[in-house]
Amino acid sequence: xxxxxxxxxxxxxxxxxxxxxxxxxxxxxxxxxxxxxxxxxxxxxxxxxxxxxxxxxxxxxxxxxxxxxxxxxxxxxxxxxxxxxxxxxxxxxxxxxxxxxxxxxxxxxxxxxxxxxxxxxxxxxxxxxxxxxxxxxxxxxxxxxxxxxxxxxxxxxxxxx
Numbered sequence: 734x735x736x737x738x739x740x741x742x743x744x745x746x747x748x749x750x751x752x753x754x755x756x757x758x759x760x761x762x763x764x765x766x767x768x769x770x771x772x773x774x775x776x777x778x779x780x781x782x783x784x785x786x787x788x789x790x791x792x793x794x795x796x797x798x799x800x801x802x803x804x805x806x807x808x809x810x811x812x813x814x815x816x817x818x819x820x821x822x823x824x825x826x827x828x829x830x831x832x833x834x835x836x837x838x839x840x841x842x843x844x845x846x847x848x849x850x851x852x853x854x855x856x857x858x859x860x861x862x863x864x865x866x867x868x869x870x871x872x873x874x875x876x877x878x879x880x881x882x883x884x885x886x887x888x889x890x891x892x893x894x
Contacts, residue, residue, distance in 0.1 A: 736801040737819045737827075740794055740812070744830040747790045751837045754783045758844035765851045 757780050764772040802809040805818060812831060816824055 736797050736804070737815060737823045739797055740815070741823065741826050741830065743790050743794045743797070744827065744834065747787060747794075748830060748833055748837065750783050750786050750790065751834065751841065754780060754787075755837055755841050755844060757783070758841060758848065762844065762848055762851065765848055765855070768855075 757776050761773060761776045761780075763769075764776060798809050798811070798814075801815075801818065807814075807817075809815065809818075812827055815827060819827060
């Protein structure tokens with residue numbers, strides 16, 4: 734069995750899954766902006782399935798590296814250790830795939846950072862509006878000389894922010 738070719742196939746498959754996850758994250762940004770909660774939940778469930786697929790592929794890759802390590806009787810901990818085993822063509826493919834994976838993971842991190850910022854901004858806005866509304870309806874009673882109370886009329890723009 735050619736372990737190196739199998740690892741290349743797994744890396745290619747993993748790249749395709751990361752592309753799907755990146756597309757889902759970009760779509761998630763649209764749903765966050767549109768405040769489409771049901772669509773957001775659906776995308777999150779799809780992302781979870783893709784994350785499970787990535788995890789499965791990672792386990793398979795590690796199992797192949799372990800089997801290759803046992804067969805060649807050398808320690809192979811990660812893809813860089815394949816430089817001594819792979820042909821120059823295979824090694825080039827592995828390096829190209831590592832670079833592509835690095836790029837897509839960077840893009841995915843940027844998309845997730847944007848989504849986190851948008852969600853955080855929405856939560857801050859909700860908190861702000863809650864404070865405005867609760868401040869408007871708070872009891873602002875003052876006591877008169879005769880012991881009677883009088884409520885001061887507030888305008889929405891007179892509240893403390």
